[in-house]
Amino acid sequence: MSRKDSKKRNARPTLEWIVGVVSAIVVLGILAFLSYEALFGDARPPDLVATIDRVEAVEGGTLVVVTLSNRGDQAAAEIAVEASVEGDGPERAPKEIRFDYVASHAVRRGAFVIEGLAVTAEDVRLRVHGYVEP
Amino acid sequence: MTRTDREASGTQRAMRDLGRAAGGALVFSLPMLMTMELWWLGFYLDRLRMLVLVLSALPLLVVLSRHVGFEQTRHWRDDVVDALIALGISGVVCIVTLTLFGTISVQTPLDETMGKVVIQMVPASIGALLAKSQFGAGSDEGEDDPADQDESYGGELFLMAVGALFLGFNVAPTEEMMLISYQMTEWHALCLVVLSVGLMHGFVFALGFAGGSEVSPDAPWWSPFLRLTLPGYVIAISVSLYLLWVFARLDGLHIDSIVMATVVLAFPSAIGAAAARLIL
Numbered sequence: 001m002s003r004k005d006s007k008k009r010n011a012r013p014t015l016e017w018i019v020g021v022v023s024a025i026v027v028l029g030i031l032a033f034l035s036y037e038a039l040f041g042d043a044r045p046p047d048l049v050a051t052i053d054r055v056e057a058v059e060g061g062t063l064v065v066v067t068l069s070n071r072g073d074q075a076a077a078e079i080a081v082e083a084s085v086e087g088d089g090p091e092r093a094p095k096e097i098r099f100d101y102v103a104s105h106a107v108r109r110g111a112f113v114i115e116g117l118a119v120t121a122e123d124v125r126l127r128v129h130g131y132v133e134p
Numbered sequence: 135m136t137r138t139d140r141e142a143s144g145t146q147r148a149m150r151d152l153g154r155a156a157g158g159a160l161v162f163s164l165p166m167l168m169t170m171e172l173w174w175l176g177f178y179l180d181r182l183r184m185l186v187l188v189l190s191a192l193p194l195l196v197v198l199s200r201h202v203g204f205e206q207t208r209h210w211r212d213d214v215v216d217a218l219i220a221l222g223i224s225g226v227v228c229i230v231t232l233t234l235f236g237t238i239s240v241q242t243p244l245d246e247t248m249g250k251v252v253i254q255m256v257p258a259s260i261g262a263l264l265a266k267s268q269f270g271a272g273s274d275e276g277e278d279d280p281a282d283q284d285e286s287y288g289g290e291l292f293l294m295a296v297g298a299l300f301l302g303f304n305v306a307p308t309e310e311m312m313l314i315s316y317q318m319t320e321w322h323a324l325c326l327v328v329l330s331v332g333l334m335h336g337f338v339f340a341l342g343f344a345g346g347s348e349v350s351p352d353a354p355w356w357s358p359f360l361r362l363t364l365p366g367y368v369i370a371i372s373v374s375l376y377l378l379w380v381f382a383r384l385d386g387l388h389i390d391s392i393v394m395a396t397v398v399l400a401f402p403s404a405i406g407a408a409a410a411r412l413i414l
Contacts, residue, residue, distance in 0.1 A: 105388030
Protein backbone atom coordinates (compact mmCIF):
# COMPACT_ATOMS: atom_id res chain seq x y z
CA MET A 1 0.00 0.00 0.00
CA SER A 2 1.42 3.44 -0.87
CA ARG A 3 1.89 6.16 1.74
CA LYS A 4 -0.86 8.20 0.09
CA ASP A 5 -3.30 5.29 0.30
CA SER A 6 -2.44 4.75 3.94
CA LYS A 7 -3.03 8.43 4.70
CA LYS A 8 -6.38 8.31 2.89
CA ARG A 9 -7.47 5.29 4.90
CA ASN A 10 -6.53 7.08 8.14
CA ALA A 11 -8.69 10.08 7.28
CA ARG A 12 -11.83 9.25 9.24
CA PRO A 13 -15.25 10.64 8.36
CA THR A 14 -16.49 13.39 10.69
CA LEU A 15 -19.43 11.19 11.71
CA GLU A 16 -17.07 8.71 13.40
CA TRP A 17 -15.57 11.50 15.53
CA ILE A 18 -19.02 12.89 16.41
CA VAL A 19 -20.19 9.42 17.51
CA GLY A 20 -16.94 9.04 19.47
CA VAL A 21 -17.26 12.40 21.25
CA VAL A 22 -20.95 11.82 22.14
CA SER A 23 -20.04 8.35 23.48
CA ALA A 24 -17.20 9.84 25.53
CA ILE A 25 -19.65 12.33 27.08
CA VAL A 26 -22.07 9.47 27.97
CA VAL A 27 -19.30 7.34 29.54
CA LEU A 28 -17.92 10.35 31.46
CA GLY A 29 -21.46 11.07 32.66
CA ILE A 30 -21.78 7.50 34.03
CA LEU A 31 -18.38 7.78 35.72
CA ALA A 32 -19.29 11.17 37.21
CA PHE A 33 -22.60 9.85 38.54
CA LEU A 34 -20.98 6.79 40.14
CA SER A 35 -18.12 8.90 41.58
CA TYR A 36 -20.59 11.38 43.11
CA GLU A 37 -22.63 8.52 44.65
CA ALA A 38 -19.45 6.83 45.92
CA LEU A 39 -18.06 10.02 47.49
CA PHE A 40 -21.14 11.88 48.71
CA GLY A 41 -23.97 9.31 48.67
CA ASP A 42 -25.48 8.20 52.00
CA ALA A 43 -25.00 4.66 53.26
CA ARG A 44 -28.00 4.28 55.56
CA PRO A 45 -29.07 0.67 56.28
CA PRO A 46 -32.29 -0.66 54.72
CA ASP A 47 -35.34 1.19 56.05
CA LEU A 48 -38.31 -1.02 55.21
CA VAL A 49 -41.91 0.16 55.32
CA ALA A 50 -44.88 -2.03 54.38
CA THR A 51 -48.14 -0.32 53.43
CA ILE A 52 -51.46 -1.50 52.09
CA ASP A 53 -51.85 -0.68 48.41
CA ARG A 54 -55.45 -1.84 47.94
CA VAL A 55 -57.97 -4.36 49.22
CA GLU A 56 -60.02 -6.42 46.78
CA ALA A 57 -62.75 -8.99 47.23
CA VAL A 58 -61.82 -12.27 45.50
CA GLU A 59 -63.46 -15.67 45.40
CA GLY A 60 -63.19 -17.15 48.86
CA GLY A 61 -61.90 -14.09 50.69
CA THR A 62 -60.05 -10.78 50.41
CA LEU A 63 -56.88 -9.93 48.57
CA VAL A 64 -54.68 -7.41 50.42
CA VAL A 65 -52.09 -5.98 48.03
CA VAL A 66 -49.11 -4.54 49.90
CA THR A 67 -46.20 -2.34 48.89
CA LEU A 68 -42.80 -2.77 50.49
CA SER A 69 -40.59 0.31 50.21
CA ASN A 70 -36.92 0.46 51.07
CA ARG A 71 -36.08 4.06 52.01
CA GLY A 72 -32.53 3.16 53.00
CA ASP A 73 -29.40 3.31 50.84
CA GLN A 74 -28.61 -0.41 50.96
CA ALA A 75 -30.48 -3.36 49.48
CA ALA A 76 -32.19 -5.93 51.70
CA ALA A 77 -32.85 -9.63 51.07
CA GLU A 78 -35.32 -12.24 52.38
CA ILE A 79 -37.62 -9.67 53.94
CA ALA A 80 -40.42 -11.25 55.96
CA VAL A 81 -43.67 -9.24 56.15
CA GLU A 82 -46.51 -10.33 58.42
CA ALA A 83 -50.18 -9.40 58.16
CA SER A 84 -52.57 -9.92 61.05
CA VAL A 85 -56.30 -9.23 60.95
CA GLU A 86 -57.64 -7.37 63.96
CA GLY A 87 -61.14 -6.38 65.04
CA ASP A 88 -64.27 -8.33 65.98
CA GLY A 89 -64.82 -11.91 65.01
CA PRO A 90 -62.83 -15.10 65.43
CA GLU A 91 -59.08 -14.76 65.91
CA ARG A 92 -57.09 -15.61 62.79
CA ALA A 93 -53.51 -16.76 62.54
CA PRO A 94 -51.17 -14.11 61.10
CA LYS A 95 -49.96 -14.59 57.55
CA GLU A 96 -46.44 -14.11 56.26
CA ILE A 97 -44.95 -13.47 52.84
CA ARG A 98 -41.27 -13.12 51.92
CA PHE A 99 -39.74 -10.74 49.42
CA ASP A 100 -36.51 -12.04 47.92
CA TYR A 101 -34.86 -8.62 47.38
CA VAL A 102 -35.67 -4.94 47.66
CA ALA A 103 -33.05 -2.58 46.24
CA SER A 104 -32.26 0.80 47.86
CA HIS A 105 -35.03 3.37 47.33
CA ALA A 106 -37.00 0.68 45.47
CA VAL A 107 -40.56 -0.57 45.76
CA ARG A 108 -41.81 -4.18 45.50
CA ARG A 109 -45.38 -5.47 45.63
CA GLY A 110 -46.93 -8.61 47.07
CA ALA A 111 -50.32 -9.78 48.32
CA PHE A 112 -51.95 -11.61 51.23
CA VAL A 113 -55.06 -13.72 50.76
CA ILE A 114 -57.35 -13.50 53.79
CA GLU A 115 -59.92 -16.30 53.68
CA GLY A 116 -63.44 -16.07 54.96
CA LEU A 117 -65.10 -12.82 56.01
CA ALA A 118 -64.47 -9.63 54.07
CA VAL A 119 -61.90 -7.34 55.70
CA THR A 120 -61.08 -3.67 55.16
CA ALA A 121 -57.68 -1.96 55.10
CA GLU A 122 -58.30 -0.71 58.68
CA ASP A 123 -58.55 -4.31 59.94
CA VAL A 124 -55.14 -5.35 58.64
CA ARG A 125 -51.92 -4.67 60.51
CA LEU A 126 -48.60 -5.11 58.72
CA ARG A 127 -45.25 -5.79 60.34
CA VAL A 128 -41.79 -6.12 58.81
CA HIS A 129 -39.96 -8.86 60.71
CA GLY A 130 -36.46 -8.43 59.35
CA TYR A 131 -34.04 -8.98 56.50
CA VAL A 132 -30.59 -10.28 55.64
CA GLU A 133 -27.88 -8.59 53.60
CA PRO A 134 -27.85 -9.71 49.96
CA MET B 135 -24.93 -31.67 -14.76
CA THR B 136 -28.51 -32.69 -15.62
CA ARG B 137 -31.57 -30.82 -14.40
CA THR B 138 -32.40 -33.66 -11.98
CA ASP B 139 -28.87 -33.50 -10.56
CA ARG B 140 -29.17 -29.74 -10.14
CA GLU B 141 -32.53 -30.10 -8.34
CA ALA B 142 -31.10 -32.81 -6.08
CA SER B 143 -28.10 -30.62 -5.30
CA GLY B 144 -30.41 -27.65 -4.59
CA THR B 145 -32.54 -29.71 -2.20
CA GLN B 146 -29.40 -31.04 -0.53
CA ARG B 147 -28.08 -27.51 -0.10
CA ALA B 148 -31.40 -26.29 1.30
CA MET B 149 -31.51 -29.20 3.76
CA ARG B 150 -27.93 -28.51 4.80
CA ASP B 151 -28.69 -24.80 5.34
CA LEU B 152 -31.77 -25.61 7.41
CA GLY B 153 -29.78 -28.13 9.43
CA ARG B 154 -27.06 -25.56 10.05
CA ALA B 155 -29.65 -23.01 11.10
CA ALA B 156 -31.25 -25.47 13.55
CA GLY B 157 -27.80 -26.32 14.92
CA GLY B 158 -26.93 -22.64 15.31
CA ALA B 159 -30.24 -21.95 17.05
CA LEU B 160 -29.55 -24.78 19.50
CA VAL B 161 -25.95 -23.75 20.21
CA PHE B 162 -26.92 -20.14 20.91
CA SER B 163 -30.11 -20.75 22.87
CA LEU B 164 -29.31 -23.88 24.91
CA PRO B 165 -28.02 -21.98 27.99
CA MET B 166 -31.23 -19.94 27.92
CA LEU B 167 -33.49 -22.95 27.24
CA MET B 168 -32.07 -24.46 30.44
CA THR B 169 -32.50 -21.32 32.58
CA MET B 170 -35.61 -21.35 34.76
CA GLU B 171 -35.89 -17.57 35.03
CA LEU B 172 -36.59 -17.50 31.29
CA TRP B 173 -39.37 -20.12 31.67
CA TRP B 174 -40.92 -17.99 34.42
CA LEU B 175 -40.60 -14.83 32.34
CA GLY B 176 -42.49 -16.73 29.64
CA PHE B 177 -45.66 -16.75 31.68
CA TYR B 178 -45.48 -13.60 33.79
CA LEU B 179 -43.82 -11.08 31.50
CA ASP B 180 -46.01 -8.24 30.28
CA ARG B 181 -47.13 -9.19 26.74
CA LEU B 182 -46.44 -5.64 25.49
CA ARG B 183 -42.75 -5.99 26.39
CA MET B 184 -42.66 -9.38 24.69
CA LEU B 185 -44.16 -7.81 21.57
CA VAL B 186 -41.51 -5.04 21.67
CA LEU B 187 -38.83 -7.74 21.95
CA VAL B 188 -40.06 -9.60 18.87
CA LEU B 189 -40.75 -6.43 16.84
CA SER B 190 -37.29 -5.04 17.59
CA ALA B 191 -35.72 -8.42 16.78
CA LEU B 192 -37.19 -8.48 13.26
CA PRO B 193 -35.23 -5.54 11.77
CA LEU B 194 -32.15 -6.73 13.66
CA LEU B 195 -32.44 -10.19 12.07
CA VAL B 196 -32.97 -8.71 8.62
CA VAL B 197 -29.84 -6.53 8.90
CA LEU B 198 -27.92 -9.43 10.46
CA SER B 199 -28.91 -11.64 7.53
CA ARG B 200 -27.38 -8.97 5.29
CA HIS B 201 -24.08 -9.45 7.14
CA VAL B 202 -23.90 -13.15 8.03
CA GLY B 203 -27.01 -14.98 6.84
CA PHE B 204 -27.21 -18.73 6.30
CA GLU B 205 -27.62 -18.08 2.59
CA GLN B 206 -25.65 -15.85 0.24
CA THR B 207 -28.31 -13.18 -0.29
CA ARG B 208 -28.37 -10.36 -2.74
CA HIS B 209 -31.65 -8.49 -2.09
CA TRP B 210 -33.39 -7.16 0.99
CA ARG B 211 -36.38 -9.35 0.17
CA ASP B 212 -34.14 -12.42 0.56
CA ASP B 213 -32.93 -11.09 3.90
CA VAL B 214 -36.50 -10.67 5.15
CA VAL B 215 -37.26 -14.26 4.07
CA ASP B 216 -34.04 -15.46 5.75
CA ALA B 217 -34.97 -13.66 8.98
CA LEU B 218 -38.45 -15.22 8.95
CA ILE B 219 -37.03 -18.70 8.20
CA ALA B 220 -34.56 -18.24 11.08
CA LEU B 221 -37.45 -17.32 13.41
CA GLY B 222 -39.48 -20.32 12.18
CA ILE B 223 -36.63 -22.80 12.65
CA SER B 224 -35.90 -21.32 16.08
CA GLY B 225 -39.55 -21.73 17.02
CA VAL B 226 -39.42 -25.44 16.10
CA VAL B 227 -36.09 -25.94 17.92
CA CYS B 228 -37.43 -24.20 21.07
CA ILE B 229 -40.73 -26.13 21.06
CA VAL B 230 -38.97 -29.49 20.61
CA THR B 231 -36.32 -28.75 23.29
CA LEU B 232 -38.74 -27.31 25.87
CA THR B 233 -41.08 -30.29 25.28
CA LEU B 234 -38.19 -32.74 25.80
CA PHE B 235 -37.29 -30.93 29.05
CA GLY B 236 -40.93 -31.28 30.19
CA THR B 237 -41.17 -27.49 30.47
CA ILE B 238 -44.14 -27.39 28.10
CA SER B 239 -46.65 -30.10 27.33
CA VAL B 240 -50.13 -30.42 25.83
CA GLN B 241 -51.55 -29.55 29.26
CA THR B 242 -49.67 -26.22 29.38
CA PRO B 243 -52.01 -23.29 28.64
CA LEU B 244 -51.47 -21.85 25.16
CA ASP B 245 -50.60 -18.39 26.52
CA GLU B 246 -47.86 -19.85 28.73
CA THR B 247 -46.48 -22.02 25.92
CA MET B 248 -46.42 -19.05 23.56
CA GLY B 249 -44.67 -16.88 26.13
CA LYS B 250 -42.03 -19.51 26.91
CA VAL B 251 -41.30 -20.20 23.24
CA VAL B 252 -41.39 -16.59 21.98
CA ILE B 253 -38.92 -15.32 24.59
CA GLN B 254 -36.43 -18.07 23.60
CA MET B 255 -36.95 -17.64 19.87
CA VAL B 256 -35.17 -14.30 19.69
CA PRO B 257 -31.68 -15.44 20.82
CA ALA B 258 -32.21 -18.75 18.99
CA SER B 259 -32.95 -16.98 15.71
CA ILE B 260 -29.75 -14.92 16.07
CA GLY B 261 -27.96 -18.27 16.41
CA ALA B 262 -29.77 -19.67 13.37
CA LEU B 263 -28.62 -16.71 11.25
CA LEU B 264 -25.09 -16.88 12.57
CA ALA B 265 -24.94 -20.60 11.84
CA LYS B 266 -23.05 -19.95 8.65
CA SER B 267 -20.19 -18.22 10.37
CA GLN B 268 -20.22 -20.81 13.19
CA PHE B 269 -20.31 -24.02 11.16
CA GLY B 270 -20.01 -23.11 7.53
CA ALA B 271 -16.93 -20.92 7.40
CA GLY B 272 -14.44 -22.37 5.02
CA SER B 273 -16.63 -25.29 3.99
CA ASP B 274 -17.91 -23.69 0.81
CA GLU B 275 -15.83 -22.55 -2.06
CA GLY B 276 -16.29 -18.86 -2.81
CA GLU B 277 -17.93 -18.05 0.55
CA ASP B 278 -15.94 -15.51 2.51
CA ASP B 279 -15.53 -15.79 6.23
CA PRO B 280 -17.50 -12.79 7.53
CA ALA B 281 -14.64 -12.00 9.88
CA ASP B 282 -12.49 -11.25 6.87
CA GLN B 283 -15.00 -8.97 5.21
CA ASP B 284 -14.46 -5.22 5.24
CA GLU B 285 -17.20 -3.68 7.34
CA SER B 286 -18.45 -0.11 7.18
CA TYR B 287 -18.32 1.89 10.44
CA GLY B 288 -22.07 1.42 10.84
CA GLY B 289 -21.65 -2.29 10.15
CA GLU B 290 -19.02 -2.55 12.88
CA LEU B 291 -21.26 -0.84 15.43
CA PHE B 292 -24.18 -3.06 14.36
CA LEU B 293 -22.14 -6.24 14.87
CA MET B 294 -21.11 -4.90 18.29
CA ALA B 295 -24.80 -4.47 19.18
CA VAL B 296 -25.52 -8.08 18.12
CA GLY B 297 -22.55 -9.34 20.15
CA ALA B 298 -23.73 -7.34 23.18
CA LEU B 299 -27.27 -8.64 22.74
CA PHE B 300 -26.08 -12.22 22.46
CA LEU B 301 -24.02 -12.27 25.67
CA GLY B 302 -26.36 -9.90 27.51
CA PHE B 303 -29.36 -12.11 26.72
CA ASN B 304 -27.66 -15.03 28.49
CA VAL B 305 -27.42 -13.27 31.84
CA ALA B 306 -30.00 -10.46 31.85
CA PRO B 307 -32.93 -12.63 33.04
CA THR B 308 -31.02 -14.33 35.88
CA GLU B 309 -31.44 -13.45 39.56
CA GLU B 310 -27.67 -13.43 39.95
CA MET B 311 -27.43 -10.35 37.75
CA MET B 312 -29.52 -8.26 40.16
CA LEU B 313 -27.91 -9.85 43.22
CA ILE B 314 -24.44 -8.86 41.98
CA SER B 315 -25.58 -5.26 41.58
CA TYR B 316 -26.97 -5.27 45.15
CA GLN B 317 -23.72 -6.66 46.57
CA MET B 318 -21.59 -4.05 44.85
CA THR B 319 -20.75 -0.56 46.04
CA GLU B 320 -20.35 2.41 43.70
CA TRP B 321 -16.58 1.95 43.95
CA HIS B 322 -16.93 -1.59 42.58
CA ALA B 323 -19.13 -0.24 39.78
CA LEU B 324 -16.56 2.42 38.89
CA CYS B 325 -13.83 -0.24 38.64
CA LEU B 326 -16.16 -2.43 36.54
CA VAL B 327 -16.77 0.42 34.06
CA VAL B 328 -13.02 1.01 33.72
CA LEU B 329 -12.36 -2.75 33.36
CA SER B 330 -15.16 -3.14 30.76
CA VAL B 331 -13.82 -0.26 28.66
CA GLY B 332 -10.21 -1.47 29.07
CA LEU B 333 -11.05 -5.04 28.01
CA MET B 334 -13.09 -3.74 25.09
CA HIS B 335 -10.16 -1.68 23.91
CA GLY B 336 -7.89 -4.72 24.23
CA PHE B 337 -10.24 -6.69 21.99
CA VAL B 338 -10.47 -3.81 19.50
CA PHE B 339 -6.70 -3.85 19.15
CA ALA B 340 -6.22 -7.62 19.37
CA LEU B 341 -8.85 -8.42 16.79
CA GLY B 342 -8.10 -5.45 14.57
CA PHE B 343 -11.69 -4.73 13.66
CA ALA B 344 -12.69 -5.21 10.04
CA GLY B 345 -9.66 -7.20 9.10
CA GLY B 346 -7.30 -4.48 10.28
CA SER B 347 -8.64 -1.70 8.12
CA GLU B 348 -10.33 0.16 10.97
CA VAL B 349 -7.39 0.01 13.35
CA SER B 350 -4.28 1.13 11.59
CA PRO B 351 -0.86 0.87 13.24
CA ASP B 352 -0.18 4.49 12.18
CA ALA B 353 -3.13 5.87 14.14
CA PRO B 354 -2.57 7.03 17.75
CA TRP B 355 -4.12 4.79 20.48
CA TRP B 356 -6.88 7.27 21.25
CA SER B 357 -8.20 7.25 17.69
CA PRO B 358 -9.74 3.71 17.78
CA PHE B 359 -10.50 4.26 21.49
CA LEU B 360 -12.69 7.25 20.66
CA ARG B 361 -14.17 5.91 17.42
CA LEU B 362 -14.74 2.24 18.33
CA THR B 363 -14.20 1.42 22.00
CA LEU B 364 -16.28 4.19 23.60
CA PRO B 365 -19.19 3.92 21.10
CA GLY B 366 -18.99 0.13 21.62
CA TYR B 367 -19.34 0.59 25.39
CA VAL B 368 -22.27 2.98 24.94
CA ILE B 369 -23.89 0.32 22.69
CA ALA B 370 -23.28 -2.29 25.42
CA ILE B 371 -24.85 0.04 28.02
CA SER B 372 -27.87 0.74 25.75
CA VAL B 373 -28.41 -2.96 24.95
CA SER B 374 -28.14 -3.78 28.67
CA LEU B 375 -30.68 -1.11 29.60
CA TYR B 376 -33.04 -2.38 26.88
CA LEU B 377 -32.73 -6.02 28.04
CA LEU B 378 -33.26 -5.08 31.69
CA TRP B 379 -36.39 -3.17 30.74
CA VAL B 380 -37.72 -6.00 28.54
CA PHE B 381 -37.20 -8.50 31.36
CA ALA B 382 -38.90 -6.15 33.87
CA ARG B 383 -35.75 -5.97 35.99
CA LEU B 384 -35.95 -2.19 36.38
CA ASP B 385 -39.52 -2.03 37.68
CA GLY B 386 -39.72 -0.14 40.96
CA LEU B 387 -35.99 0.65 41.01
CA HIS B 388 -34.49 4.05 41.83
CA ILE B 389 -32.07 5.68 39.35
CA ASP B 390 -28.93 4.67 41.28
CA SER B 391 -29.99 0.99 41.31
CA ILE B 392 -30.82 1.22 37.58
CA VAL B 393 -27.31 2.56 36.84
CA MET B 394 -25.71 -0.16 39.00
CA ALA B 395 -27.67 -2.99 37.35
CA THR B 396 -26.94 -1.60 33.89
CA VAL B 397 -23.21 -1.32 34.60
CA VAL B 398 -23.17 -4.95 35.83
CA LEU B 399 -24.96 -6.26 32.72
CA ALA B 400 -22.86 -4.00 30.51
CA PHE B 401 -19.77 -5.99 31.56
CA PRO B 402 -20.73 -9.21 29.69
CA SER B 403 -22.44 -7.11 27.00
CA ALA B 404 -19.23 -5.12 26.44
CA ILE B 405 -17.21 -8.36 26.12
CA GLY B 406 -19.84 -9.65 23.67
CA ALA B 407 -19.71 -6.41 21.69
CA ALA B 408 -15.90 -6.33 21.56
CA ALA B 409 -15.57 -10.03 20.75
CA ALA B 410 -18.37 -9.87 18.16
CA ARG B 411 -15.84 -10.65 15.46
CA LEU B 412 -14.80 -13.78 17.31
CA ILE B 413 -18.18 -15.13 18.37
CA LEU B 414 -20.29 -14.05 15.40
